[in-house]
Amino acid sequence: MSALDDARGKALPEDAAACSCGHHHKHPPLQENAQPIDAAALISARGLAMKRGSREALWNIDLDVHRGEIVTLIGPNGAGKTTLVRLLLGIERPTRGRIEKSASTRIGYVPQRFDVDATIPMTVASFLALGANVTKDEIKRALEETGAARTLDQQLSKLSGGETQRVLIARALLRRPDLLILDEPASGVDFTGEADLYDMIGRLRDRHNLGVLLVSHDLHVVMAKSDRVICLNGHVCCSGKPEDVSQHASYVRIFGPQAATALGVYRHHHDHQHGLTGEPKPLVEPATSTPTPGRGI
Numbered sequence: 192m193s194a195l196d197d198a199r200g201k202a203l204p205e206d207a208a209a210c211s212c213g214h215h216h217k218h219p220p221l222q223e224n225a226q227p228i229d230a231a232a233l234i235s236a237r238g239l240a241m242k243r244g245s246r247e248a249l250w251n252i253d254l255d256v257h258r259g260e261i262v263t264l265i266g267p268n269g270a271g272k273t274t275l276v277r278l279l280l281g282i283e284r285p286t287r288g289r290i291e292k293s294a295s296t297r298i299g300y301v302p303q304r305f306d307v308d309a310t311i312p313m314t315v316a317s318f319l320a321l322g323a324n325v326t327k328d329e330i331k332r333a334l335e336e337t338g339a340a341r342t343l344d345q346q347l348s349k350l351s352g353g354e355t356q357r358v359l360i361a362r363a364l365l366r367r368p369d370l371l372i373l374d375e376p377a378s379g380v381d382f383t384g385e386a387d388l389y390d391m392i393g394r395l396r397d398r399h400n401l402g403v404l405l406v407s408h409d410l411h412v413v414m415a416k417s418d419r420v421i422c423l424n425g426h427v428c429c430s431g432k433p434e435d436v437s438q439h440a441s442y443v444r445i446f447g448p449q450a451a452t453a454l455g456v457y458r459h460h461h462d463h464q465h466g467l468t469g470e471p472k473p474l475v476e477p478a479t480s481t482p483t484p485g486r487g488i
Contacts, residue, residue: 226253228289228291229255229257231257232255232256232257232292233256233257233258233292233293233296233369233370233402234254234255234256234279234290234291234292234296234298234370234402234404235254235255235290235291235292236252236253236254236255236278236279236288236289236290236291237253237288237289238251238252238253238287238288238289239251239252239253239254239275239278239285239287239288239289239290240252240285240286240287240288241271241274241275241278241283241285241286242286247425248271248274248425249271249274249275249278249285249425249426250425250426251426251427252275252288252423252426252427253427254275254279254421256370256402256403256404257402258369258400258401258402259396259400259401259402260396260402260403260418260419261392261393261396261403261405261416261417261418261419262402262403262404262405262417262418262419262420262421263404263405263406263407263413263414263416263417263419263420263421264276264404264405264406264407264421264423265407265408265410265413265414265420265421265422265423266408266422266423266424266428266445267408267424267445267446268408270423270424270425271423271424271425272374272406272408272423273303273374273406275423276372276374276404276406278290279372279404280298280300280372292370295369296369296370297366297367297368297369297370298366298368298369298370298371298372299362299363299364299366299368299370299371299372300363300371300372300373300374301356301359301360301362301363301371301372301373301374301376302359302374303374303375303378303406304378305355305359307347307348307355308348309348311348312346313346313347313348314343314344314345314346314347315334315339315342315343315344315345315346315347315350315358316330316343316344318347318358318362319333319334319358319361319362319365323362323365323366325365329365330343330361330365331343333361333362333364333365334357334358334361336361336364336395336398337357337358337360337361337364337391337395338357338387338391339354339357339358339361342354342357342358351379352378352379352380353379353380353381353384353388355379356376356377356378356379356380356388357388357391359376360373360376360391360392360395364395364399368399368401369401369402370401370402370403370404371392371395371396371401371402371403371404372403372404372406373392373403373404373405373406374406375406375407375408376388376392376405376407377389377407377409377412377413382412385409385412385413386412389412389413389416390416392405392416393416405417410446410450411450414433414436414437415433417433418432419431419432419433420432420433420436422436422439422441422442422445424441424445428441428442428445429441429442437450
């Protein structure tokens with residue numbers, strides 16, 4: 192895989208419509224399984240398409256998430272980020288395409304919205320025990336890992352936005368996941384809390400050797416905490432390392448030139464990198480590469 196994969200179209204006849212990413216091109220024909228499934232990935236998708244009525248919500252999506260990496264989906268509202276997550280979770284079926292994961296791969300999921308009925312008294316401990324074969328000690332450990340230990344006996348409805356998100360991540364951890372999928376985990380969290388939250392997710396990845404798929408419209412902090420970024424706008428506009436994506440024409444076109452310059456302030460640094468199986472490896476100087484055309488991720 193190159194450092195950056197571009198999904199730009201070529202010049203087309205006058206009747207070609209402008210797609211939502213700003214490129215003037217026709218959507219390429221759906222080519223299911225155009226690329227082979229990655230057997231090393233925790234989850235793989237090839238040629239995914241989703242149609243709602245006459246509207247194409249997603250088309251030609253290829254995706255891999257490996258153990259030990261944080262992959263972030265970014266894009267404007269209506270770009271199909273949550274739709275893609277629902278397909279990966281099996282909540283909805285794609286119109287076309289293929290998703291594969293091992294039967295033994297466990298997924299922990301943190302939804303975009305979680306509404307608590309304030310009229311129902313329930314402590315955090317009781318909530319985390321619902322439908323789960325877990326002990327009180329396991330619940331305590333999960334809350335400690337997410338920085339929410341003090342919420343154990345608090346009413347769920349009384350938590351702040353940041354506390355609620357940490358409790359939901361603790362609930363996902365109790366599934367002992369291989370892959371953690373988080374849809375807008377920083378919703379309702381202030382700027383400082385957002386940076387702390389993404390730091391915590393990075394620590395969980397390192398401690399448990401997880402694969403992490405994040406969905407966010409927050410650009411600077413989340414991109415800086417990611418190993419790989421996928422810019423989605425119905426299709427994959429561009430993907431690769433955060434510093435490469437932030438300079439890409441499609442990214443700048445969608446988010447504006449100021450988005451490219453602000454990323455470096457919050458750049459997250461590791462003293463190691465992760466192999467496909469998640470094992471830490473010494474950092475090596477990356478070879479200089481030129482963006483290449485293609486849809487792959």
